[in-house]
Amino acid sequence: MSKVPISKVTQSWHYIRDKCAHKFWDPESPPDLTVEEDITGQVVIVTGSNTGIGRETALQLAKRKAKVILACRNLEKAAEARDYIWSKFPKATLDIMHLDIGDLSSIRKFVSEFETKYAKLDILVNNAGVMFTDGKLHKTEDGFEVHMGTNHLGPFLLTRLLVPSLKKAGPGKVVCVSSSQLTLCRLDLDDLMMEKRVRTGSDGTEPYNVSKLADALCIRRLASSLKQNDNIHVFQLCPGFVTTDVFRSDVGLFGFVRKIMLRVSGVTPAYGCETVVFCCVNKSLTATEHNMFYGAGEMYRFCARYEEGTSFLDPEDPKAIQLYKMSEEFVGLAE
Ligand SMILES: NC(=O)c1ccc[n+]([C@@H]2O[C@H](COP(=O)([O-])OP(=O)(O)OC[C@H]3O[C@@H](n4cnc5c(N)ncnc54)[C@H](OP(=O)(O)O)[C@@H]3O)[C@@H](O)[C@H]2O)c1
Numbered sequence: 001m002s003k004v005p006i007s008k009v010t011q012s013w014h015y016i017r018d019k020c021a022h023k024f025w026d027p028e029s030p031p032d033l034t035v036e037e038d039i040t041g042q043v044v045i046v047t048g049s050n051t052g053i054g055r056e057t058a059l060q061l062a063k064r065k066a067k068v069i070l071a072c073r074n075l076e077k078a079a080e081a082r083d084y085i086w087s088k089f090p091k092a093t094l095d096i097m098h099l100d101i102g103d104l105s106s107i108r109k110f111v112s113e114f115e116t117k118y119a120k121l122d123i124l125v126n127n128a129g130v131m132f133t134d135g136k137l138h139k140t141e142d143g144f145e146v147h148m149g150t151n152h153l154g155p156f157l158l159t160r161l162l163v164p165s166l167k168k169a170g171p172g173k174v175v176c177v178s179s180s181q182l183t184l185c186r187l188d189l190d191d192l193m194m195e196k197r198v199r200t201g202s203d204g205t206e207p208y209n210v211s212k213l214a215d216a217l218c219i220r221r222l223a224s225s226l227k228q229n230d231n232i233h234v235f236q237l238c239p240g241f242v243t244t245d246v247f248r249s250d251v252g253l254f255g256f257v258r259k260i261m262l263r264v265s266g267v268t269p270a271y272g273c274e275t276v277v278f279c280c281v282n283k284s285l286t287a288t289e290h291n292m293f294y295g296a297g298e299m300y301r302f303c304a305r306y307e308e309g310t311s312f313l314d315p316e317d318p319k320a321i322q323l324y325k326m327s328e329e330f331v332g333l334a335e
Helices: 008-020 052-063 075-088 104-117 146-169 180-184 206-225 252-265 274-281 318-331
Strands: 043-047 067-072 093-098 123-126 172-177 232-238 296-301
Touching: 008 180, 043 052, 043 146, 052 067, 052 075, 052 093, 052 123, 052 274, 067 075, 075 093, 093 104, 104 146, 123 146, 123 274, 146 172, 146 206, 146 232, 146 318, 172 206, 172 274, 180 206, 206 232, 206 296, 206 318, 232 274, 274 296
Parallel strands: 043 067, 043 123, 067 093, 123 172, 172 232, 232 296
Antiparallel strands: none
16 A cells, blocks of 8 residues: 655654765765766766756766766757856766657657667666646646656656667666655545646645656656666665755745745755765665665665655555556557
């Protein structure tokens, strides 16, 4: 049976506990490189990398000499991000490719172009995401509720279509930027497109939370369905509370409160990308030590396992199984 959501107070307590236990990097002088995998020449896709956490992730991976593909829906903004990274690392290998993750046809086009250009994919970072807190029902090009379409169905299709390229990398990695907000909500399979549910919720984030839970469950299930010899490691993570444009639709009292909380406890994107980069490059996560297999879609936060988050992601939960099938049907992958 799926887990009962936890309260905002409990979630905040877990957050403060984990944040206090963690020492942040200095983005200008990253941690000991000996614990990192050498990713020189590796092919990496970062979705939504024109700003925020995605742009800083792309920068950190390019700095480590990976070939980074900036997969963005706005090519002008992507070019600005590329120039920003080049201004810091002039030798960075960067490629811009168009991808609207909220549009299934754009995703299929992106994957076919990618396959003609690149023989393999080492790391896929599913970062692009949206959050609307205005209580209105926004929809994607394909008619899906905007959070479900952008934060779940799009990344789900992209990941599934890129599995063959990831298999060729051996080991390939999928790193999904999720959110600890998924512990606050319940999945209603009869109302995935949020048409019946009151969308405002306590702070307007309910549709966002549901989409993050749906995505994390399906990614976990996908990870559990991959075979050992597919050699693909899958990680999910919460980046923490990061001052980015994701909160751009915030209005009213809750918007005001969130702005204050961001000021007090938020970190900049340069720090917010830390756990994303950790999942991409930390050697210990792909080492098979003491018969432990990491990279089966478990959750991380502040560069450590985030057990409470992972406990929400039972891949054998009947709801997860049904959701996975429904998601396949939505994106046109059902057999
Ligand atoms: N900030 C936080 O505190 C926080 C906490 C937990 C999780 N997250 C997650 O972190 C990820 C990155 O968010 P962020 O905080 O860095 O916010 P952000 O600055 O708003 O970045 C989001 C990125 O996603 C892109 N994007 C949105 N819709 C897209 C679409 N349909 N196709 C392609 N790209 C699209 C945006 O592109 P445009 O510029 O064109 O809109 C932007 O590049 C998201 O998945 C978010 O849910 C953030």
